[in-house]
Amino acid sequence: MRETIHIIGAGIAGLSAGCYARMNGYRTRIFEMHSLPGGLCTAWTRNGYTIDGCIHWLVGSSPKNRFYRMWEEVGAVPIQPIFDHDVFVRIEGESGQTLTLYTDIDRLHAHLTDLAPEDCDLLGEWTRGLRRLARLDLPIERPPELAGPIGKLGTALRFLPHVGVFRRWAGTTVQQFAEDLDNPFLREAFPLAFDLPDFPMIAMMMTLAWMHNRASGYPIGGSLPFARAIEARYLELGGEIEYGARVEEILVEENRAVGVRTADGTEHRANRVISAADGHATIFELLGGRYCDETIRDYYDHLPIFPPLLFVGLGVNRTFEDFPDAVSGISFPLPDPVTIDGRPVTRLSVQASTFDPSLAPSGKTALKVAIPSSFERWAALRARSDEYAAEKEAVAGGVIRGLEQRFPGLSEDVEMIDVATPATWHRYTGNWRGSFEGWLPTPRTLRLRMSKTLPGLYDFYMVGQWVQPGGGLPPAGMSARHVLQMICREDNKRFNADTRTA
Ligand SMILES: Cc1cc2nc3c(=O)[nH]c(=O)nc-3n(C[C@H](O)[C@H](O)[C@H](O)COP(=O)(O)OP(=O)(O)OC[C@H]3O[C@@H](n4cnc5c(N)ncnc54)[C@H](O)[C@@H]3O)c2cc1C
Known part of the structure; x- marks a missing residue:
């Protein structure tokens, strides 16, 4: 049996691929450029507040949905208590009417x-x-x-x-x-x-x-503990992870992937390589565009992607009685438009941590406002650090002025401000043009079935949000499961997803 597999990226897809590979007896090493697992499924803390960068809803959060079994196999459930929202979103109109x-x-x-x-x-x-x-x-x-x-x-x-x-x-x-x-x-x-x-x-x-x-709830504690649980499962199964290891090249000999080269120049040989990293970088940078056809090129030239986000986290020293626990988010109009990202904004959507007390100190609240933005604008700004910092400050100012219109007095209570930009998402995860979830679902893209291999390249596979339009955590995990099933079939092995075996 060709038993070693190297995996690029410790996001949810890479960690899941590692778990399934270990359950089937492959020796695995994950190379992750950061110091943490999770990729986009992450969170960060500032002044006692946690800014959760991902999970609003987790499909498969209860056994009533088939994805639950997969999350169970990779050790993600049942770990965190699940909170099910009664309201997906509340949309307030200018006339005082509300769509709940x-x-x-x-x-x-x-x-x-x-x-x-x-x-x-x-x-x-x-x-x-x-x-x-x-x-x-x-x-x-x-x-x-x-x-x-x-x-x-x-x-x-x-x-x-x-x-x-x-x-x-x-x-x-x-x-x-x-x-x-x-x-x-x-x-x-x-x-x-x-x-x-x-x-x-x-x-x-x-x-x-x-x-x-009630099968698509929110795991209390949020995204990082979710990713950490899968990492723990992977390590318990005997998998290895190298953090701070950026892969710069996928090594190929005679059209077979034979390993990876990391940024320090070291070559790591393996029998197979799975990329769970950004699709564009994998195909056009790590493989130099050598294994690509018109169809794939067309995807990256023409398909729409989830837009990159301006993501403003605020810590406020107050509670929100008018923001009941069961409401996931509120969208409200701004009678006085505010300027954010160089344009007038007439409506904002906000989420409050009211349903997850672990995200803010007692009596306080973490708020999140996400606004679709432009990768090019923020990538250019980032190259000029003074302007970048000033623009981030302006974004936060605009958001706070907007929130003040819906929650009078709020600006007095703000004690933590954090702004992530499209350039932040790109720097942190390498995702193409800072996209937060890969290919945007449309009636056309939802029908596409993308290949998890590349034309002409053997012993190589792709998993994660760039092989399935719509992205999200369940396809990240499921694409990994599918690829390991394909590998087992190639090796004439019965696929094993028994959660107790390695
Ligand atoms: C604000 C926000 C909200 C979201 N909400 C939800 C939600 O509610 N529900 C849901 O299901 N999904 C949600 N998503 C989407 C979900 O987070 C992603 O679709 C999913 O996490 C993608 O996982 P992945 O493993 O495919 O990719 P990624 O998370 O991008 O993982 C790729 C990993 O590869 C690493 N990497 C990249 N290049 C290299 C390299 N060269 N060498 C080494 N390592 C490398 C990266 O550092 C990263 O860790 C949300 C995303 C965001 C940003």
Whole structure:
């Protein structure tokens, strides 16, 4: 058996790949350029506050969803208590009306038809779709690459009862749905729930259906303990990790990946290499663009990506009685627009740590405001350190002035300010153009099946958010599981995901 595998990156995909490789008897070493596990799934502390940089919802947070089993296999659950939000987001309008996206479908339906009785037919059809999706339980554990005719038939049969809902909603975006609503407030407020261009309605509906099932909650303690739990599982299984080890080249001989070269010049030989690092850097830098075809080039030239974020963390010395625990976030209008990132901003969304007391000292609150931004602008600013610092300060000032309009007196209570920019995400994780979740899902990209190997290159695999449009933690873990299943098949081994064995 060709038994050594080197893995680039200790994000959730890399750690998961390491766990599954160890469960199947491969010797593994993960090379991570940072000093911490988690990649994008991270958090940082400032003056006693924790700024959580990732998890809002974790699909598979309860056994009612199939992803739970995967999280169990890699040791991520059950570790942290789970908090399930009653409200996905509250969107406040200028006229004083509020759209509350309850996670309970019956409550949501009653609220929506109350707000917009003239749209009750369309809203009824939509919530019926949600109920149908709440019963969807597709077998995700088997890699599509290995599915034979019987496997494909089994999947198709399970899918059959849901075909109608997919046919109705898979080609529609959230914005298109809103345009069909007659109620002016709902037409304006609805798209703000997923304020991303061409966001597929089916993806929004799946998210709400999972939350309705109480299977997509928030792990108390947040993202870093989640990543640490998978790291602990990997180490317990006997895996090795080298931190502070940036891979600069994937070594190739006769079109086979044979190891990696780290920034200190050392060559590390292995039988196989898995890249769980950024897709663009892997293909065009670590492999010099030698194993790439038109399809892959087209993805990176044309597909939309999740925009990079300006991410403002604030520590405030007060509680928020008007921000009930069960509300994940509030989006509110700014009667006096503020300038942020060089442009006028008329609405902000904020999240408060009210549901996770571990993120702020007692009697205090950690707030987060995320604003889509431009990678080019912040990469250029970063090269001029004085301007960069001044612009970050201006961003924080704009956000605080905006929050003050919704929460009068708040600016007096701010005692910690932290601003991460698109350049920060890029520096910290290497993700292409600072993207926070890889390929943006659209009705078109959701149908794409991306390859986890590269044309002409053997013994090499890719896992993580760049091999599955939509990104997120579950595809990061599942793509790793799938690749190890593929490797076991190549080696004529029975894939093992037994959580007790190494
Ligand atoms: C603000 C925010 C909120 C989010 N909210 C959610 C959410 O609620 N739910 C959800 O499911 N997902 C969420 N996500 C998305 C989720 O965090 C990512 O999709 C997921 O963590 C990607 O994991 P990954 O392992 O594929 O990639 P990454 O996390 O990017 O990991 C790649 C790793 O590779 C390392 N690396 C890169 N290049 C090299 C190199 N050359 N040498 C060595 N190491 C290298 C990096 O340092 C990093 O550790 C959110 C992300 C952000 C930023």
